[in-house]
Amino acid sequence: MCSDDIAIRVSQLAKCYQIYGNPRDRLKQFVLPRLQRLLGSPARQYFREFWALQGLSFEVRKGETVGIIGRNGSGKSTLLQIICGTVAPTGGKVSIQGRVAALLELGAGFNAEFTGRENVLLTAAVLGFPQQSMQARMAQVLAFSELGDFLDQPVKTYSSGMYARLAFSIAIHVDPDILVVDEALSVGDARFVAKCMRRIKEIQERGATILFVSHDVSSVRTLCQRAIWLDSGQLVEDGEVFPISGKYMEFMLGDDASSAPAQRVEMAGPAPPDAANGKAAGSPENSHGLDNRPVTHWGSHKGLVLAASICNVQGVRKDIIPWGEAMHIIVDVRIPPDVSREQLCIAFSIKDLQGTDLIVSTTYEQSTALPESDRFRVIFRTINHLVSGKYVLVVAVENRFNRSISHYYEYLEGAHYFSSLADERLFGIFHPAIKQLTQST
Known part of the structure; x- marks a missing residue:
């Protein structure tokens, strides 16, 4: 140079x-x-x-x-x-x-x-x-x-x-x-x-x-x-x-979780069936799984998240989601017996490539009752209002003590890299459908 x-x-x-x-x-x-x-x-x-x-x-x-x-x-x-x-x-x-x-x-x-x-x-x-x-x-x-x-x-x-x-x-x-x-x-x-x-x-x-x-x-x-x-x-x-x-x-966050022993959970057995077509998660037909390039992956129980991706309404993983269309954030997890169910919470975030949280939701905030089985799927449904650009999916399995305090069993930043695509140029970062009214004054 x-x-x-x-x-x-x-x-x-x-x-x-x-x-x-x-x-x-x-x-x-x-x-x-x-x-x-x-x-x-x-x-x-x-x-x-x-x-x-x-x-x-x-x-x-x-x-x-x-x-x-x-x-x-x-x-x-x-x-x-x-x-x-x-x-x-x-x-x-x-x-x-x-x-x-x-x-x-x-x-x-x-x-x-x-x-x-x-x-x-x-x-x-x-x-x-x-x-x-x-x-x-x-x-x-x-x-x-x-x-x-x-x-x-x-x-x-x-x-x-x-x-x-x-x-x-x-x-x-x-x-x-x-x-x-x-x-x-x-x-x-x-x-x-x-x-x-x-x-x-x-x-x-x-x-x-x-x-x-x-x-x-x-x-x-x-x-x-x-x-x-x-x-x-x-x-x-x-x-x-x-x-x-x-x-x-x-x-840094791994230091916070060091009080809990790190455990590797084996992902043995069949994956959860796809909600739409009954095919195994991660099968070639829908490629629902995890990207092989996570940015951050830590927690006291790595391996709980079996698959996580942005999908269309049919449950098919999509790397490009058109603006204004429905999208499902599908998370498949396996919860071992030593993980408490009392405050168990599944969370996701969609970030831009600078790491800014744009959309965040959890089963805690939605008061969603999680199944008692050791394997289950959580589906978050929303409309894609993100302007054209590249984004990253973050998923987490938490012990949510309250709204502001949680312990991470597993935190996975980079579960799915995807793009949003609009037919026309949209300004801002998040562009919801807006109705306009005019009135004479």
């Missing part, structure tokens, strides 16, 4: 922090090892090492939007701080092409005694943005941040949300070649966060390079084409955002 196409190159990056048990150990480390070496004794170490990053390497092309995902403590913030130049690495190298504007932890780079206006000029100067140009854009910064008279108050009087507003407003008005966002928007109100996300997309469309860190996987999938998954300071996976974020969710 041509070096001119690379905005960020990270090579064998490492960062080690010295962790002291108490303040005295810091003083000991400063004085005693020198004395010990002078006396010819081995120098003691009064701290323990914590490697926030270890041998990390990757490249980001110009104009690319990359999501950095991982658990708390995985090294995401340290990585971004090194890229932005606020933290020095212990080893390795970072090469940057272009002006970097960053939204790191709240107030990073701000002088608490300065006013918001003074911090705007200070931050712009640090980034190499001309002061005269920043003065000319001050009204735009004020309008976007919605800080009003607070712009001329010391930032030490700001709330966390006001910090985020000011930091973001500065970052987007210095014409960044590279925009770095590290969870700074999580403290804003919903309306301002939506406003920021729209502006990030505008910056994205102008060709800027974006590094985006968020625990909200749906936001990462919406904004990013690629995801880098870190854990314990090391690279786990790097690739297309949908499969990488799916594996990450599987890993």
Whole structure:
């Protein structure tokens, strides 16, 4: 790849922090090892090492939007701080092409005694943005941040949300070649966060390079084409955002389910008959089964979902469903004796390829009584109002304690990839049939 196409190159990056048990150990480390070496004794170490990053390497092309995902403590913030130049690495190298504007932890780079206006000029100067140009854009910064008279108050009087507003407003008005966002928007109100996300997309469309860190996987999938998954300071996976974020969710949610022992349920015996024609599920006649490329598949009892697909009213699996036609979401399951029937629930979701839930329904919400047999079928009937595009079916077998709490016996994202097709162009995402009336007033 041509070096001119690379905005960020990270090579064998490492960062080690010295962790002291108490303040005295810091003083000991400063004085005693020198004395010990002078006396010819081995120098003691009064701290323990914590490697926030270890041998990390990757490249980001110009104009690319990359999501950095991982658990708390995985090294995401340290990585971004090194890229932005606020933290020095212990080893390795970072090469940057272009002006970097960053939204790191709240107030990073701000002088608490300065006013918001003074911090705007200070931050712009640090980034190499001309002061005269920043003065000319001050009204735009004020309008976007919605800080009003607070712009001329010391930032030490700001709330966390006001910090985020000011930091973001500065970052987007210095014409960044590279925009770095590290969870700074999580403290804003919903309306301002939506406003920021729209502006990030505008910056994205102008060709800027974006590094985006968020625990909200749906936001990462919406904004990013690629995801880098870190854990314990090391690279786990790097690739297309949908499969990488799916594996990450599987890993995270799998941790939540680790209290229940993982069990593999053998799918022995004949499959449930098809509701329409009595043929076995998964037979060549209707191909009702599971796609062989699930994005995320986890749970305490994998193997409960025998088949799941989008079908027509005859129960035949369809990879293309015309807009406005009836469709059946058919789920065949096998429930072993050790799975409680008391709060058992079958659920499905239809997502777009960015991972956004578009249609969700469960037998819990519908108060559907499930059969007592170990094998049964659930059919959800609806009309396809999805605009033309590609979608993915998610199915789950849950223990639904209440509306908001559930334990997943099995969660399968990618049970069926399918397309919706309309004869004419439809706008939006979900386009139901709408009747129009006119009245004279």
